[in-house]
Amino acid sequence: MLSRIAESLFWIGRYIERSDGTARILDVHLQLLLEDPWIDEDTACRSLLSVMGSFPPDGLEIVRREDVLQRLAVDRMNPASIAYALTSARENARRAREIVSTELWETLNTTNARMPRRLQTDKVHEFFQWVRERSALAVGIVDSSTSRDEAWQFFTLGRSIERADMTARMLATRSLTQASGPSWTTILRSCGAYEAYLRTYRGMPSARNAAEFLLLDRLFPRSIIYSIQRAEECMSAIDPRADRVGHSNTVLRALGQIRNDLEYRPISEILGELPEHMDRVQKVTREASEAIRDRFFPTQAEPSWIGEIS
Secondary structure, three states: HHHHEEEHHHHHHHHHHHHHHHHHHHHHHHHHHOOOOOHHHHHHHHHHHHHHHHOOOOOOOOOOHHHHHHHHOOOOOOOOOOOHHHHHHHHHHHHHOOOOOHHHHHHHHHHHHOOOOOOHHHHHHHHHHHHHHHHHHHHHHHHOEEEEEEEHHHHHHHHHHHHHHHHHHHHHHHHHOOOOOOHHHHHHHHOHHHHHHHHHHOOOOOHHHHHHHHHHOOOOOOOHHHHHHHHHHHHHHHHHOOOOOOOOOHHHHHHHHHHHHHHHOHHHHHHHHHHHHHHHHHHHHHHHHHHHHHHHHHOOOOOOOOOOOO
């Protein structure tokens, strides 16, 4: 497969997952600001922007809920926003048009065209629900109509790495506003994990069990461990050469190290330093993404046409 096509598929997967994860995080925390009058809005909004890798506009003394919405939802120039992710997914699909299915192209094209430039305050929840539905539609089209070849592997590799990153960000926001932060029940619901959690633990969520489920459950597709394992499987399928001693594949090495660190560390230790551990997960996903780029998507100069010598 051409590296150009592989790179586009990888980033389509990442951007679709990023739009979905950002919508989930914003839906939870902006709703919390409305329901809890004791939360300092400026501190909570600045912390949320920081966790999402963004910053408030220069010169803004007090950051409000509306500023977060503008920055992380509809700002097409901010790489951390939903609008930027949907536009980028569509642009990468255009670059890989010869291999992207018509259904996926139409879905991404329609989603990008219908992306609003401004949000009404009373329509925020409906907007986040729409983003989640459109993301699920795009993923469903790929899963149901794509052969399990390299194209699917690169798409799923991008999704898996991004999902591990977004779940880590969701868990990191648990400590943003200290005692007034979202409950574990709220976080589980935002990840679509509440019913699956109840079937597994058969009781109301506790901090230990909920964190353990979202971090370490090998059967739930939004857990960090599941996402990392899926990324490792995709990576091994794309590059099947097995090393006799250790791993020369820097992507597998990075993913394996963070997986082992989470699996073998007591959950009480992880809970005690949750933001720090989630920062490590985000750092590893960045390192893995850079290693994938260096290995499969080498930067090359744009070809230039040279006229015939007469």
